[in-house]
Amino acid sequence: MRFDIITLFPEMFAPFLASGVTRRAYASDQVAVRLWNPRDYAQGNYRRVDDRPFGGGPGMVMLVEPLQACLDAIRADRAEDPATQVPLVLFSPIGKTLDHPAVEQWAQSPGAVLLCGRYEGIDQRFIDTHVDAQISLGDFVLSGGEIAALALLDAVTRLQPGVLNDAGSHQLDSFNPSLDGLLDCPHYTRPEVWQGQEVPPVLMSGHHAQIERWRRDQSLQITARHRPELLAKARAAGRLDRKDEAVLAKIADGL
Ligand SMILES: C[S@@+](CC[C@H](N)C(=O)[O-])C[C@H]1O[C@@H](n2cnc3c(N)ncnc32)[C@H](O)[C@@H]1O
Known part of the structure; x- marks a missing residue:
């Protein structure tokens, strides 16, 4: 190239x-x-x-x-x-x-x-x-x-093979089809508590499935709030499953 x-x-x-x-x-x-x-x-x-x-x-x-x-x-x-x-x-x-x-x-x-x-x-x-x-x-x-x-x-x-240090990391970035075109979730690193604000406990749990679910829910929530049209696209493309829709219904109800 x-x-x-x-x-x-x-x-x-x-x-x-x-x-x-x-x-x-x-x-x-x-x-x-x-x-x-x-x-x-x-x-x-x-x-x-x-x-x-x-x-x-x-x-x-x-x-x-x-x-x-x-x-x-x-x-x-x-x-x-x-x-x-x-x-x-x-x-x-x-x-x-x-x-x-x-x-x-x-x-x-x-x-x-x-x-x-x-x-x-x-x-x-x-x-x-x-x-x-x-x-x-x-x-x-x-x-x-x-x-x-x-x-x-x-x-x-940054999309070329081998350019990013972590091979799959761009796949988890905002807009990426692997993330169903949604926005990325929030990220945290040390210290665990900063100015009284704690890192979400699930991220410290070591429970990979729960961490993955939390990240997905965050992506859904952030996308619904900031770029609802991306959510509509993901839905139209059949990329939201029943769990996603349940989370979105709760968000819509303000829960
Ligand atoms: C001062 S701008 C010229 C703006 C032009 N007279 C107009 O009003 O559309 C000089 C150059 O900056 C670049 N440029 C300005 N705004 C841009 C934008 N939003 N996206 C991409 N390139 C831009 C273009 O190459 C353009 O020829």
């Missing part, structure tokens, strides 16, 4: 690629990341990558020529057969909001070229010509697409 990232700020990626549980995947190229700066492909002494918008108005727009030259270099470096080339993804508020099913799909893909916009955005002609998909991080505006690219990279990389 390889991600080629087009960014005017490649330095934003170095600390991220060298940190945390995912760093080995990047260092070993299990998830290969290549950074490409359009400025390196810009013409003239000033290596301009942006200009004022036609029609007036505030801000600058990313120039199409440096982006085209940069993309040509990426395609040549990947030595891609045009029939099998990876998609070009633009991070943009226009895109579909990134979610777990999309991350799972990207995690099984050969990768992509990721385009990080800056300023007011990118000359629309480049988008119309090359962009295959647009991804948003949510209904708010970032200064650039880099943070969105980092979010996608991180979410995809």
Whole structure:
């Protein structure tokens, strides 16, 4: 899997690629990341990558020529057969909001070229010509697409085999089909009592079946309270059993 990232700020990626549980995947190229700066492909002494918008108005727009030259270099470096080339993804508020099913799909893909916009955005002609998909991080505006690219990279990389220290741990994370798409349960560690607050006794019992049931009940409760639509999805998919429904009925009754 390889991600080629087009960014005017490649330095934003170095600390991220060298940190945390995912760093080995990047260092070993299990998830290969290549950074490409359009400025390196810009013409003239000033290596301009942006200009004022036609029609007036505030801000600058990313120039199409440096982006085209940069993309040509990426395609040549990947030595891609045009029939099998990876998609070009633009991070943009226009895109579909990134979610777990999309991350799972990207995690099984050969990768992509990721385009990080800056300023007011990118000359629309480049988008119309090359962009295959647009991804948003949510209904708010970032200064650039880099943070969105980092979010996608991180979410995809932690799903790769062997990346997490504990092999099955991502399966118990929120939104995961193994957890029926519900939210995760609360977690506790030492000390057993902190500022008068005790760890739930069942977690200290050593009784695995009861612990598992408690965690499931907590997930149901948290999902019902914070994301009821996820619960509806799990129910529609037939993922809630009779015990789950009994717990939910009690929650609904305020018990
Ligand atoms: C300042 S923003 C441009 C915002 C644009 N003028 C608009 O109002 O939609 C600069 C760049 O940040 C990125 N960006 C901003 N918000 C984003 C979001 N919610 N999700 C993903 N990328 C975003 C895009 O690549 C965008 O081109």
